[in-house]
Amino acid sequence: MPELPEVETVRQGLAQWVTGRRIASVQVRHPRAVRRHVPGAAHFADVLAGRTVTGVRRRGKYLWLPLDSGDAMIGHLGMSGQLLLQPLDAADELHLRVRFRFADDGPELRFVDQRTFGGLSVSEGGAELPAEIAHIARDPMDDAFSDAGFVAALRRRRTEVKRALLDQTLISGVGNIYADEALWRAKLHGARPTDALTAPAVTRLLGHVRDVLGEAIQQGGTSFDDLYVDVNGESGYFDRSLNVYGREGAPCRRCGTPIRREAFMNRSSYSCPRCQPRPRVAPRG
DNA sequence: CCTCATTCCTGCGGGC
DNA sequence: TGCCCGCAGGAATGAG
Secondary structure, eight states: OHHHHHHHHHHHHHHHHHHOOEEEEESSOOOOGGOOOOTTTHHHHHHTTTTOOOOOEEEEEEEEEBBSSSEEEEEOOOOTTEEEEEEEESSOOEEEEEEEETOOOOOOEEEESSSOOOOOEETTTOOOGGGGGGSSOTTTTTTTHHHHHHHHHHHHHBHHHHHHHHHHTSSSSSOOHHHHHHHHHHTTTSSSSSSSSSSHHHHHHHHHHHHHHHHHHHTTOOOOTSSSOOOOOOSOGGGGGOOSOTTTTSSTTOOOOBOOOEETTEEEEOOOTSSSSSOOOOOTT
């Protein structure tokens, strides 16, 4: 499940392999992969052909490839998206959605996506920051991220702290896995009401978010299965470092209490019952 | 404006 | 054995 560290790993690989290359042709093999490109699949392919990729940038879980035209191709991996560099003669993947060939006849770029939650689109004039993702907050690895602004904004919310961490308009790049890991490190239950947290507590939580994201980037991200790999098809290793996510019943690495799993927002939350007790009062109580 | 439930999608694995 | 259902979940969308 690609979150910031996985997307950053992909970004680094793409930057190495596609920067400076001119796109020769684009083949859209599944229209759903470009559903966010309103003018349609044919236009998507036409507007990219002949353009040179000038870099690879990221905000939160979104990637974009600025082009020499001043436009940008936006990409989101969703749940199961992959951007792979492959030899021209490599067999098509079962879930190959979009293929890019380059003028240099070198390795081609493929967008492969089993569940099709991800997608690609072209942003007109979006090279610097695509308008389509301008509503996404800066992520905590961005030099321009404002710690004080985040702390204040989170405390103004009337919601639960895990919901706030997952809100990409407040802080981007954090998904279910890293939210649980950061909350465990901060010894906070995800249901804690944001407006009752002190500023120092939120500052500490942010520090843990940044730490866990940074450590995961160093490990090449988290891979549970073949659904997340880098541009060369390699898995990351951070799953070995997870303290709570996916560890229901296993002993907490701080206190030995079995990790619990709770339903949350149609998914699962993992936490330590002892280190992260549920809040005593309801959020609206 | 703010918050939150719903929806999209496919493959896997548990249970019967 | 084979079928069905739940689960995985990021983010757009619309309801309230």
